[in-house]
Amino acid sequence: MATSGQTEALKLISEWCKWTVTVESAAIGLIVTILDRNETHLLRGHIFGKVALITTIFSFVASIVCAGTIVSAIPTAIADINEGERVLDREIYVINRSVGPIWMYSEILFGTFLFGIIGLAVTAISLVR
Numbered sequence: 001m002a003t004s005g006q007t008e009a010l011k012l013i014s015e016w017c018k019w020t021v022t023v024e025s026a027a028i029g030l031i032v033t034i035l036d037r038n039e040t041h042l043l044r045g046h047i048f049g050k051v052a053l054i055t056t057i058f059s060f061v062a063s064i065v066c067a068g069t070i071v072s073a074i075p076t077a078i079a080d081i082n083e084g085e086r087v088l089d090r091e092i093y094v095i096n097r098s099v100g101p102i103w104m105y106s107e108i109l110f111g112t113f114l115f116g117i118i119g120l121a122v123t124a125i126s127l128v129r
Helices: 004-037 039-044 047-080 102-128
Strands: 091-094 097-101
Touching: 004 047, 004 102, 047 091, 047 102, 091 102, 097 102
Parallel strands: none
Antiparallel strands: 091 097
């Protein structure tokens, strides 16, 4: 059973995942709105804007999948973690198979989130031109 410090750390990781998914969902909604209102300009625009848009969407989807994987592992981690075990070193299991530690998915989540935000900014800049 997890100690109070480990439980708090896992709750904070869960909140961080939920926060990033919320921001990404809003950004995807913004992208859909941009495409709906300005479809011909974006599709006829520079290739750089198209690549940035596609990269943004794939980055956000990958980040949402990573966040879901982390959040799905938290109840098991709270129940099974040993007292001296580091929270980020805890393995994530999907269908009884280890798919990697929490720290790896956290880094992928942050990287894809950051890449998606940068892609969103590049897409917005390409629309202004």
